[in-house]
Amino acid sequence: QKEVEQDPGPLSVPEGAIVSLNCTYSNSAFQYFMWYRQYSRKGPELLMYTYSSGNKEDGRFTAQVDKSSKYISLFIRDSQPSDSATYLCARFSGGYNKLIFGAGTRLAVHP
Amino acid sequence: NAGVTQTPKFRVLKTGQSMTLLCAQDMNHEYMYWYRQDPGMGLRLIHYSVGEGTTAKGEVPDGYNVSRLKKQNFLLGLESAAPSQTSVYFCASSYGRPLAGRSDTQYFGPGTRLTVL
Numbered sequence: 001q002k003e004v005e006q007d008p009g010p011l012s013v014p015e016g017a018i019v020s021l022n023c024t025y026s027n028s029a030f031q032y033f034m035w036y037r038q039y040s041r042k043g044p045e046l047l048m049y050t051y052s053s054g055n056k057e058d059g060r061f062t063a064q065v066d067k068s069s070k071y072i073s074l075f076i077r078d079s080q081p082s083d084s085a086t087y088l089c090a091r092f093s094g095g096y097n098k099l100i101f102g103a104g105t106r107l108a109v110h111p
Numbered sequence: 112n113a114g115v116t117q118t119p120k121f122r123v124l125k126t127g128q129s130m131t132l133l134c135a136q137d138m139n140h141e142y143m144y145w146y147r148q149d150p151g152m153g154l155r156l157i158h159y160s161v162g163e164g165t166t167a168k169g170e171v172p173d174g175y176n177v178s179r180l181k182k183q184n185f186l187l188g189l190e191s192a193a194p195s196q197t198s199v200y201f202c203a204s205s206y207g208r209p210l211a212g213r214s215d216t217q218y219f220g221p222g223t224r225l226t227v228l
Contacts, residue, residue, distance in 0.1 A: 004153075006153070008151060034216065036219075041222070042221060042222070043115070043201055043203075043219035043220050043221050043222055044154070044201070044219045045219065046216045046217075046218075049216065088153065088154065096142055096159060096161050096167075097142055097205045097206075097216075097217060098144075098156065098159065098169075099154075099156075099217060101153040101154040101155075102153055103151055103152060103153040104153055
């Protein structure tokens, strides 16, 4: 079992839809999670990070961690075509800021 | 402030050839990382460095070597390229120990697309 599992998609939604992207993790140590966004043929860029359980909101984006079910979610409200990208979840893996990444979910928002 | 840059952007090698990928960062970051990204596999850590003159193995180090002679540069070498090393390679960097007001997240370069025939 991979440490961080993520449905690769692709996920296709109409503009304005609410998008839910999800990951599961297997190791309960280091409760520090990140979401990266990667546009086609570009490097990943940090979107949000969150510690432990609960929600964190930033504009149209909300990151949620459910420790009991080992579930990480990213919600995008009022999705835009510019949100079309691959979204990578990652878990902090201990020393030296190392990260373990999920495989990424490809999202397409069509006008 | 260019952030993290990678050279070259694209490269095609024949099996058995060698090459070096260069990563440079201008953010004075202590830590630097090399990843490879393959379809369905996500980003996998090859090697990393926690300071000038230091290197350590990541998840998939076999077939690669690295060097960090200067704080701002991290080199990834392939001594004898194999088709299994066809991938997109990303370099990243981050600050060392997190301090108040300073993020410990990783900043990524634009990637190098390598094809080994």
